[in-house]
Amino acid sequence: MAETKHSGIRCVIVTPESTILDIRARSVSLPLFDGQRGVARGHAPFIGRLGAGEVRIVPEQGAEGGPRLFFAEGGFVEVGHDAVTIITQRAIPGDKLSAAEAKAELERLRSAPAIGDEAIEERLKAEEIARALARAAAHAR
Amino acid sequence: MAKARALDRRRRSVRNIRKITRTMELIATARFKKAMDRSIAARDYTNRLAKILENIAGVGAGVAHPLLEVRPTTRSAVLVLTGNRGLCGGYNSNIVRQSLALLGQWRSERVETHVAVSGKRGISALKFRGIPMEERYTNFEDKPEFEAVAPIGRAYLAAYSAGEIDRLDVVYTKFESISRQSAVTEMLLPLKAPEPAGAASGPIQLASQEYDFYPSAESILEEILPASFLSRLFKCFLDAAVSEQVARMVAMKSASENAGGLIKDLSRRYNRARQSQITGEIMEILGGVEALKQ
Structure with a gap:
């Protein structure tokens, strides 16, 4: 316009x-x-x-x-x-993303126990974010 | 000689203090500028969120959300923002006075209160008055970070949604201008319902931009209300940080000026004492000479 x-x-x-x-x-x-x-x-x-x-x-x-x-x-x-x-x-x-850090975070989330519906849901959400972060970090390089 | 020397010593110590207050004033000035820049940079986010909220209210989406619903207050939360350090004039004591008034009001209405305090000064002042505190934060200095404020805000949101609190008030120092900051009590929860854009800027503007909403206006509203609460809470922290630096700047400036006056006064008294001492000594010598003549 x-x-x-x-x-x-x-x-x-x-x-x-x-x-x-x-x-x-x-x-x-x-x-x-x-x-x-x-x-x-x-x-x-x-x-x-x-x-x-x-x-x-x-x-x-x-x-x-x-x-x-x-x-x-x-x-x-x-x-x-x-x-x-x-x-x-x-x-x-x-350029500030680190694939290694994102992977470590994902591993940490996977190994931590989550008990109860809410905790499980929260963990799934956090895992989703960590995965997206790892993906973005891989693309950034 | 004793009196003159004592005056000189005092003058020297006042000079040292003036050096310190002058330095603190300069530091506060530098910090104030930085804090002010951060506060201005943060304004954009709040404004843009408000604009989206207006747009949503404009399309007349059902503005109903747990965070907007006003309930009778039976349990209230109070967050008090003070500084970690003193030497900033009435900054901390104004906040403490304001929060005591609020807490007194809740007590007289028999409302259960959850008290959280940020800043060592406020913590010790409220502890001295025997007020139980559920949360204490001392990690906020002149540069509060969103990452640090967000968890506090999310905890309040969860408590409000779960019905553990019916209201949240923040007692902080609002920065109005460089010469005006005032201790205020602001209610952050429940949130105020967003006003349609048409109310303020005329209906013509509303029609010029028609937005689609993905996935839906309701779903965006659901997300945006917590975000706008967090940004308002963050703004309170930023305002408090800016005001603290201004208060310290002003306090230290007047302390330096006061020290200057004191030094002047002490110098005058020192010179007078020294002069009268010299006069006394001359008189003594003259007296001796007169005595020898006879």
């Missing part, structure tokens, strides 16, 4: 402590609650719940650097006409 000279969309990642990313992107791939979803310019506006997974951002042509990868753990995404805003409680940049 107003931004005719740009072909991409604005991509913003906000965490409770600060805004960690604010760039123009060609496309963004988001971990929605039920799977990855790609967003490019002109996508219909929506507000969605995020699951744990990786956010992949392909910067606009001409911008330096390759695709950026973040790990986001839950939260929301707001897709407007010209902007994607990711609101999450935890976002880790791809």
Whole structure:
């Protein structure tokens, strides 16, 4: 609309402590609650719940650097006409992810006993997050 | 000589104290700037969450959620945010006074209270008054981290959902501007129901952006309410940290100024004492000379 000279969309990642990313992107791939979803310019506006997974951002042509990868753990995404805003409680940049650490965490969760329905459910959720983290770490390299 | 020397010694010690207070003022200033930057950076998250909430309220999704439901208060939780260190003027004592008033009110209404206190100063002040505390935190300094605040908030959310508490009040120092911070009691639970966007910004804006919701507005609301509670709680911690640094800055500034005045006064008295001593000695010599002449 107003931004005719740009072909991409604005991509913003906000965490409770600060805004960690604010760039123009060609496309963004988001971990929605039920799977990855790609967003490019002109996508219909929506507000969605995020699951744990990786956010992949392909910067606009001409911008330096390759695709950026973040790990986001839950939260929301707001897709407007010209902007994607990711609101999450935890976002880790791809280069700070460690596959070994994620695997160790997964092992720890698997070996810890969980008794009762709630504990089991909680453990499954934590395992899901740890697995997504390990996956993202493997992709980051 | 004894009096002049004593004055000089006092002057020297006041000078040393002034050096310390001046340094503390500078440190507080630097910390305040950092804390302020963090607080500003955190504002974005809260604003964006609020915008989504407005949008959800705007589409008229059934805004009913356990966290929004107001129950008669029979069990209440109070979280008191003070500093770990003193030397910051009335910062800690204002909070303690405010929290005592609140606790007194709950006691007179026979409401069971769960008290949690952050900061060594508040802990010792409430312990002195014989108030039982269920939780004590001393790990929050001038840079509270979300990762550290979130577990506390989640515990309150769980307790509220389970019906263990009917209300949560936070007593903290709200940062209004650099020259104005006030001790306030804020109710964080139950949450206030979100207002539709149309109420504030006119109905035209509401129609311009129609959002789809995945999976549904209700499901997003379910997730976003705890998130917005956590961010508000985090903001209380940030505000308290910023206010503490401002309070210390102001207190140390006035202490340094006061020391300056004291030094001036002591110098004047020292000079006068020294002068009168010299005069006395001259008088003695002159007296001796007069006595020899005769």
